[in-house]
Amino acid sequence: MVNLLDAVTQIFGKPAIEQEVEPSQKIENKIVPGEEILNIDENKVIHIFKQVYQHAYNVKKNHIIVWDKVWALFNNQYDFSQKADWQAKAYTTKFNGAIRTLMAILKRSVLGAKKIFSVEGxxxxxxxxxxxxxxxxxxxxxxxxxxxxxxKSLMAGVLSSLTILKAYWNNGIKMEACDPYDITLDPTGRNKFIIHRIKMDLYDVQKLANEGVYNAEKVALIKEGFVRAELEYKEKLRRNEPGATPPPFRKEVEIMEYYGDLFDEDGSLIQENVIITIANDNHLLRIVKNPYPIKPFFIYPLYFVPFSVYHKGFFEDVVTAGLIDEMSRVLNGIIDGHLFSIAKAFELNVDIVVDPEEIQSGIYPGKTIKRTGFSNERLIQEVNVGNISQQNLAVYEMLAREFQNATSITEFIMGMPTSRGRPTATEVMQKTQQTMSALEDNVRDLEQYLIVPLLGFVFDLIIKYQDDFTNAQLQEFLGPKLDYTLTLEQFKEKYLSGQYEFRVNGISQTLLKQQTVEKIALLFQLLQANPIWASKLDLDRLLYKILESLDLDPTELIIEQQGGQEQQVGVASPISTQPTEEVEQ
Structure with missing residues (x-):
């Protein structure tokens, strides 16, 4: 059998400072730096995990109920089971339209820039x-x-309450969007642990066991369980027993990964910062020391609630209040009223009909009916069975306005016609500004508390774990001026080591540039009123600032004057985004 410690070291690599071990224990590192195998009683670990998970999941269940409602409405799943066949079964499209609009705004705000982030040393x-x-x-x-x-993570966050990204090293940086349904947090808010549920095929679990990541003996027991279920099913068929349910063709394994501190039942700490992997509730596949100093999850709510763990969904209020359902009910009532208003019902004087059987199939255009009696006696008379209620239209418009007030997604930014006639340009501008102001704070926080920490974490992973810079595509990004013949330590020290700040060039930088443009416009007004002030300004630097604020590259547009005028006026060129010359140490 493969030694688990050696096998995991083979997959996850060795620590930065490797202790001397026996030659038989040394194994080549392949994927991630080494994980320290922990020797803790298996049954105890599984028991503690089940207790912790059950308590945390019980808190999460109330949020899942709300998420289910939002997802059902997003997928146009409405309950029309109580409606008659003739009744309308339409649903409002405002909800899906608002979600698409919100996603477009958020994506454009964060990812719309040519360079979505920047680094400053x-x-x-x-x-x-x-x-x-x-x-x-x-x-x-x-x-x-x-x-x-x-x-993907942003869309999941809009439909639930959490935007979650996971980053880790596995032969390179990997990033994954996490489904909030699969993430269970510490309900106390103290962030002692995060539990990640993963569905995997049995083949993939066996592959990881063969590579030494998972305990091969435990994976063999999982496979035996699937084989046993298949045999039991066939035996029930042979005996013709009722309730014989065939096992699924695809063998899926539920993996639960626990990241965090492990506590005993008496409250004492067993181990800090561990990774525990349990399959199908009963099989401990691994328990190791987390090679990362933090949990590799980056979580941010779009609707922040103080002292909450799962916070609230962006559309939670309008869904839990039943606003979307009511809009659909009123809409269907309007449609039913319209159908009744155009449908025709008739009263028939059967006493003057020669053959009543002629009218049993109804009355339709071209129908001929034989009658008796006087000519002034009416044979057929229309009956008004319904009309369109103006009150229903007013109620629908009121609900639509409530939806806009609750979500800040107005008809103007959705590109929909207004409910009260043609709006003025001022009204469009005011409502659009209100919407954008309400969303700007969300986007700024999303950048600051999710993407910026993610950048720092990814850079730390690169410095700690990347051991090869010879890839041709990588060198295209870094440029030809770097010396790739240096040793790994020399290369990192010469070109990468240092302290850096990470900035997202999304809505935050857009607003900053917008404020700069407004200040420059005000400056020009002052200069127009006081022309003598212009002689006291560095106009080259001012032009440089204006071009930067307009997202234009000054180095491409400013004509270099003979004699190096830029240097004379003191304008410092920005640090290039291309690799720099070698730094002398």
Whole structure:
């Protein structure tokens, strides 16, 4: 049998400072730095995990009920079981339209910039290397498909209450959008643990066991369980027993990964910062020391609630209040009234009909009926069975306005016609500004508390774990000026080491540039009123600032004057986003 300690070391690599071990225990590192195997009683770990998870899930259940309602409405799942066949079964599209609009605003705000983030070095030497760090981060964000994963996590956050990204090292940076249904948090809010549920095929679990990540003996027991279920089913069929349910063709394993501190039942700490992997509730596949200093999850709510763990969903209020359901009911009432208003019912004087059987199949255009009696006696008379209620229309408009007030998603930014006639330009501008102001805070916090920490974490992973810079595509990102013949330690020290700040060039930078443009416009008004002030300003630097504020590259537009005028007026060119020259140590 493969030694679990050696096998996991093979998959996850060795620690930065490797202790001397026997030659038979040394094994080549492949994926992630080494995980320290912990020797803790298996039954005790499983028992503690079940207690912790059950308590945390009981708190989460109330939020899941709300999430289910939102997802059902998003998927147009309405309950029309109590309606008659002739009744309308339509639903309002405002909810889905508002979700698409909100997603478009959030994506454009965060991912709309040409460069979604930037790196700024702290100190002179770090500034010389910041372009290398920025290019390296862009390489890994590209390789890990960040835009797609971030969009998925954002959509899940809009429909539930949490936007969740997971980042880790596995032969490179990996980023994954996490389904909030699969993430269970510490209900106390003290962030002692995070539990991640993963569904895997049995084949993939066996593959990880063969590579040494999971305990091979435990995985064999899982496979035996599937085989046993198959045999039991066949035996029931042979005996013709009732209730014989065939096992699923696809063998799925439920993996629960626990990240955090492990406590005993008496409240004492067993181990800090561990990773526990349990399959199908009963099989401990691994328990190791977390190689990362923090939990590799980045979580942010779009609707922040103080002292809450799961917070609230963006559309939670309108869903739990039944606003969407009521809008659909009123809409169907309007449709039913309209159908009744155009439908025709008739009264028939059967006493003057020669053959009553002629009218048993109804009355339709071209129908001929034989009658008797006087000519002034009416044979057929229309009956008004319904009309369109203006009150229903007013109620629907009122509910639509309540929806807009609750979500800040107005008809103007949704591109829909207004409910009260043609709006003025001022009204459109005011309502649009109100909506954007309400969302700007959400986007700024999303950038600050999710993407910025993610950038820092990814950079730490690169510095700690990346051991190869010879990839051709990577070198295209970094540029040809770096010396790739250096040793790994020399390369990282010369081109990457330092202290850096990470900034997201989304809504925060957009607002900052907008404020700068407004200040410049005010400055020009003052200069127009006081022309003598212009002689006291550095106009080259002012032009440089204006172009930057307009998202234009000054180096591409400003004509370099003979004699290096830029240097004479003191305009410092920005640090290039291309790799810098070698830094002398």
């Amino acid at each position: 702290i100190g002179y030497e770090s500034k010389l290397k910041q372009a290398n760090v920025e290019n390296l981060l862009y390489y890994w964000f590209y390789k890990s498909n960040f835009r797609h994963e971030f969009t």
